Amino acid sequence: MTSKPEHSTVWRGAVTDQEVSGLHAAAFDHAEELEPWRERLERYSLGWVTVRRGELLVGFCNVITDGGHHAFLLDVIVHPDHQGTGVGKELVHRTIEECRTSSVDWLHVDFEADLGPFAMTEGLFRRSSAGILRV
């Protein structure tokens, strides 16, 4: 009998630029481009969450902050082969937990309309109005 690979969810866990770039490309279905994730995370993020199955990075999200009471959840991504298995929900829950132990009072998120009621957050987020501009 083969055992399931170990499942781990880690705040500020080690990742490589290749891993996050590859996962981002797979989740958003775009050509892979190597981005300097490590440097950006260390420089601009309150933290990030990694979900691994065995060695494989299957989920990731990034939390940026103003250094005070606000943080913004970005790039919630789950590899297509692992979507629909609760990884997205786990990323969001872990983010909220970590924010609660920090100075953050308000966690912001925005999402495409087709994410609808945003079931993955189980109603934890309250709807608000927001604006976005591609510059």
Ligand SMILES: CC(C)(COP(=O)(O)OP(=O)(O)OC[C@H]1O[C@@H](n2cnc3c(N)ncnc32)[C@H](O)[C@@H]1OP(=O)(O)O)[C@@H](O)C(=O)NCCC(=O)NCCS
């Ligand atoms: C959106 C995404 C992060 C969800 O991750 P996931 O691991 O598949 O989600 P989960 O398995 O944890 O599902 C959690 C809940 O969200 C719902 N859900 C998942 N994907 C959804 C979608 N695209 N639209 C609406 N609801 C969705 C699930 O039905 C589930 O509901 P339930 O708790 O009532 O069963 C993942 O599909 C993804 O990476 N998509 C591409 C990138 C993206 O659009 N990211 C989000 C914006 S940055």
